Amino acid sequence: MEKKVLLAIKGLQIEGRSGDAWHPIVKGVDLTLHKGEVLGLIGESGAGKSTLGLAAMGFARDGCRISGGTIDFDGIDLRAASEAERRSLRGKRIAYVAQSAAASFNPAHRLVDQYCEAPVVHRVMAREKAEADAVELYRRMRLPNPEEIGFRYPHQVSGGQLQRAMTAMAMACRPELIIFDEPTTALDVTTQIEVLAAIRDIVRQFGTAAIYITHDLAVVAQMADRIKVLLRGSEVEEADTRKMLAEPREDYTKSLWAVRSFARPEQPPATGTPIVSVRNVTAGYGAINVLTDVSFDIHARRTVAVVGESGSGKSTTARVITGLLPPRKGEVLFNGKPLPPGFSARSRGELRQCQMIYQMADTALNPKLRLRELIGRPAEMYLGLKGKALDDRIRDLLSLIELEPDKFIDRLPGELSGGQKQRIGIARALAAEPQLIICDEVTSALDQIVQEGILKLLSRLQDELNLAYMFITHDLATVRSIADEVVVMQQGVVVERGPKAVLFAAPKEEYTNLLLSSVPEMDPDWLNRLLAARGEPA
Amino acid sequence: MNVIVFLAAALALFFVIGVAARAAMKTLAPAADKPTFRDMPLTASFGIAVILFYVLVAVFGPLLAPFGEGEVVGAQYLPWAAPHYLGTDKLGRDMLTRLIYGARNTVGIAFATTALAFVVGSILGIWAALAGGWLDQWTSRFVDALMAIPALIFSLLLLTIFGTSVLTLILVIAAVDATRVFRLARSVAQGIVVMDYIEAARLRGESNWRLIRREILPNAMAPLVAEFGLRFCFVFLSISALSFLGLGIKPPTADWGSMVRDNATLITFGDITPLLPAGAIALLTVAVNFVVDWQLHRASGLKE
Amino acid sequence: MSNLILPPGITRRGVLKGATAMAAAGLILPATMQRARAEPKKGGVFRLGIGHGSTTDTYDPGLWDQLYVQTFAAARHNYLIEIAADGTLVGEIAESWESPDGSTWIFKIREGVSFHSGKPLTVDDVIASLNHHRGDASTSAVKSYFDPVTDIKADGGNVVVTLNAPNADFPYLMSDYHLAIMPGTDGKIDVTSPDGAGGYIVESYEPGVQATLNRNPNYWKSDRAHFDQLVLLTIIDPAARLNALMTNEVDTIDQVDPASIGLLESRGVANILSISGNAHYTFPMDARMAPFSDNNVRLALKYAFDRQELVDKILAGHGSVSNDNPIGPANRYFFAGLEPKSYDPDKAKFHLKEAGMDTLEVTVSAANAAFNGAVDAAVLMSEKAAAAGITITVDRVPDDGYWDNIWLKKPFCASYWGGRPTEDQMFTTAYQGGGAWNESFWSNTRFDELLVAARSELDEAKRRAMYEEMQQLVSFEGSSIIPMYNNYVMAVSKAIATPEKIGNNWNLDGFRCVERWWMA
């Protein structure tokens, strides 16, 4: 089945500006896309996926420039074309679906107004026709109330629906090529399924060619005909999806595939008084109860994973334990003794025992303090270390998190990579010598290989220092690899809890089952099977 | 025609100073900072050069000035000729000398005032944002109420009550200005106190004072510094407005606002004398604004 | 703010009579008494920009205090007696006056005069107008004039005022600008009404902004009030005032900034009227307090600055040097033979040494509220005094509240006097021991004796000798530095014609420019 080539990129080079200097982002990548074909672009952050995707539209972000190579779209040289010519292609023949639909819809206009903009401005169809067309596409994207959803503002529509509406908008002029830039990354797993299915269907229905950009292998496996792997602006390898999954050639690809192999060994069952015991906690903000009657225990040396989708009350539970949000009802026991509900009423000793690691290391570390102070401060405060003793302790901690003390001790957070920052977060928590560390989505902002490193580190530290972890996450893969016990939450209620092995093997509750089954698997047929099993159109 | 020639000359001078200053800074800056200066727009390098010049003049004023600050050296309104390169004022004092001393007094007082307003305003503002709750509400409402009173009129009222020594001038304008700083500092700090690192520090049991000093203030510096520049200009202009209304800096202390005021009637006849101090004020405010602008631009992270 | 109120208790023996009595105020123009350069013609609009006026100005005559309300009052009111441009007293509402003993004063009220409302002016109106300023409940600034008055009553077409002691100067007091004749009802005047018997009728008035007046068609003086309309504008800012004149927004401005007089003249858009009177600037020193209690210190200060420099720089030459003498060259008994005090640091040092000092440090409080340029004058004095080992610190204080908080309170400050038509008034007001406005708190027995004696002395030569001795005393032993006499400086556009002789008793032709001037 030889199809006509729609997009041909050759030796593409893109540079980004930092200060006065230009440094390469994309280093001579070739890309060929046929009509109606879906190409998956995969790679870690900084691989140049998005930049390459945008370049397919002849577009470079502010601060970037296309410095070499050719981009040929259906016989048009996009580099040589004038800006007006390129503009006339964009939205009309090449469309774009962004990562976060919530941010990429203009909050000031209704959905249908934004839908109609491209068809009307590009003179593809008149406003009335475009509106009718919108309803049709909304229906095809399986949006609820397709007749009236267009008359809502973006903030009135949920994230999954917005992502579908954005895909519909991209389809408005029936383009020949759509660039999907991580369209489901920001969504919960259960929502992701619906969006993936809708996108796949509409692309097939219209025979649109697509470039599907993501870091999630399991997702791309469902969507793409071919997969191209990028690393730091260069191509690693390219192959048909099934072939790529079955037998990756390059080491880098293999390492990507292997990420999910880490698993913490099974721990003996918990005994004795739990370090933390959450008892019948009800808590909330204003008139709303976010948590209702939540109870669970955390024992020494064990990891309790609190799992749930956004809005399920995972983080609020952490805030109750730390004392940031005093509960309305119930209490938190620490080693069997009730903790004062508010943190300001707790003693230093009590505060020290329970430390926290945050999701966004960027916002969790004061960007103006050097690592020495960031890590040293808890040790200085709680343990009264000073001078040489303090310096030694900071160096020990840095060694413990596998960062070279001499090199890092006087750095600012801004001079670290994402994974290194997260390690500093861990070191800061360790500096207090706590019994419990609450990890709030600590790996979700990181690339998979980096995630792996952090998880291994946490696991090692747990063994060495007898720590208990409360692991808040929405990522079931992470749960699988590190948790001893699992607490499943939905809308502020504990749906189910128990040892990981038991719970994963035989979930009792329907929601747990739904959650578990929604995690994409590295099998091109997974989505089809799942949809079939759920009785939805494939 | 003269105007055009003058403007052209001014523009040329601007370019020369800007380029020269940028070159100088590029050469002199430590290696790490070199890119900062290489990127600098001409306006900013010009601004820095002008500010440095003013600071030098202010610091070394007594050495540079050919005569004494209040010294009557000749007849009134002498023309521009040696030894009075810029002529004399209405009491026969050397204009150049007065201008130089004016830099010292006016800039010094404006700087002290702005600095005071910033120390008080930003600490209170950050504290309010950190404390939150009704304490924050009440202080903010009170500050809002004070801001609803026109600044100039409020200053006039306070100066009439407390007299017009340099100290009261600084205190009064700083007090009025601190309300504006308070508002900015509070809103900046509100953006910072929701950060996880503040939460972490609170959970660690840090005192409020340490939170303000070590955790919030360093992160609020960029917008505060930019505001400092703008406020400095405002203070500068309000002092000259107060001098205009007769409540500024006391004679025989040379101050640019009063100098403009004293010679204001001459403008009616197209005499250039009052232009000098007014130009000195304007040049400095423009320079500060240019630099602030550049800083804001850098802080916003927006590149080309 | 005016400090120009005539004090009570002036007596003079003898009976004075008639419509012209006292030759008084000083004149700079030659005393050739020509009427005018050309016959005045009627018509036109006269726009006058005045550097005074406030939103709190009122029609209450007891509260008038500055040039705007004074001129405004002169435009719409008549007084019992007017001081003519040459300084003589001329009957206005009083057709004539006489006193048999100096204690009882009989004013014959002019007939056929009516107010703007049409109501004829009667003896009762005059009594009501005067009584407004009299009695315990009065809030008038000239209440003290009437302290010696025991009775004011009507006697046919006459008003009879009885004093508790003779006062030959009483008719002079009756010309005071506060004492406008206003219509009375049941013995009281209406202080919120602009109704008067003057040459112009108020059309509109917004205090602190402007007043518009139209000529009174029934004005009894046929040779006065030439303009069809008057517009009196408050323009506080000197530069704005000057701009208004330059751009022909107004025809006349007062208080021309000395710095711009020369430039204005060279432009040729306006004539400068520089009228010398007896007005003078003073720096009183509190004679009760050290170091000013020592006359040598006072003399040291008097020699330690350059008077001519002050005249040149503060007044731009529109004035003359004073020898610490409150009696001006226009006064009758001005002592020209007073030994001049020039800038002499050595002499100042000598006097300082006499006082047992090598150096002296004093602080002078000044604000431009005292007089325009007071702060600069103090700065100039301070500069020159340094050479004599005297450090004068200039403390600029706010204009606002100057007369409350500084004058009569600080030991060394700036002040001004509008001058007095008679020597006696000047000395009694500000130099007699214990006087209410003796701003220097100076007290000299010999001076006080002479003052009382001169009042009753009828022999011209003896009187002159007495007043000259008093001037000598004030100048060399007194506690006031009086560096200069200041002129009244006005700028008048070429569209306006002025009489040959301009009154120098007050600014703006004795406030009467509105009815004495005309369109050229």
Place this chain on the structure above:
Amino acid sequence: MNAILAMIGRRLLMGLLTLFVISVVIFGATELLPGDLARELLGQSATEETLAALREQLGLNDPAPVRYWNWLTGVLQGDLGVSMATKKPISELVGTRLENTMFLALYAAAMSVPLSLMLGVLAALWRNSIFDRASNSLALTAISFPEFFVAYILILWLSQSGFFPSMVRITPATTFGDMLYMCFLPALTLTLVVTAHMMRMTRAAIINLLASPYIEMARLKGMAPLRVVLRHAVPNALAPIINVVALNLAYLITGVVVVEVVFVYPGLGQLMVDAVTNRDVPVVQAIALIFAAAYVLLNLIADVLSTISNPRLMHQR
């Protein structure tokens, strides 16, 4: 809509509280001023007796809290009181002045707001271009001169050559056209003073949004730059722009004493300075309240407009 009404209600209540606080602050401040109305009215010529008589007549002998209470009860009944100095009702005294002040403020706003918005949008559109830099530098230069100096220069250039009058004289015969002509220079002075601030804020607010994903989206839909700025950036930048406009309008109403002095313009600012000088406390209070009310109201209007311009707040989920 109800949410907005509730917000307006809440803010008005807050505004009343603000006004109360201000009246206390101003009253306290005027109490602290040296001297009193009686002294000021009588000036240097005051003697103790006349002062006493006048004080009695003016009711200055009551203790301060009593006087404040009397004033407050009057105001609450809608009576601003009478000027102590002129005995005229303050409403009458302030009435025409307020009109004048509002006229000048609106005149200056009518010139400066469209101008600054236009310049701001264009500068954002052509950011970093010569136009951007030049307009920015010029605006900075304009605000760098003291107001009175700008005013004098304008008089020198535009008035002495006879184009516009150097002072404003309002008579009952003055027509609206005359007003526009006479007030041109003061309005221009104010325009020069406030334009820079509004223009820079407009530019900054728009540029701030240009990095948003939805702006990139609009560009990727092939929209022209002008359309991107006008249709996609401006509606979302309205809140800060409205706020800075409100702030400047408040300044135009409350902060123009200097311009009033130079152009002899009978506005509220001069009246207030006069009243302070003369210690006419009820007038000071009344004007302070008017100024504060203007400030509060403008901020309220700005907030309401910002809310209306923001669909998130207008259309709840």
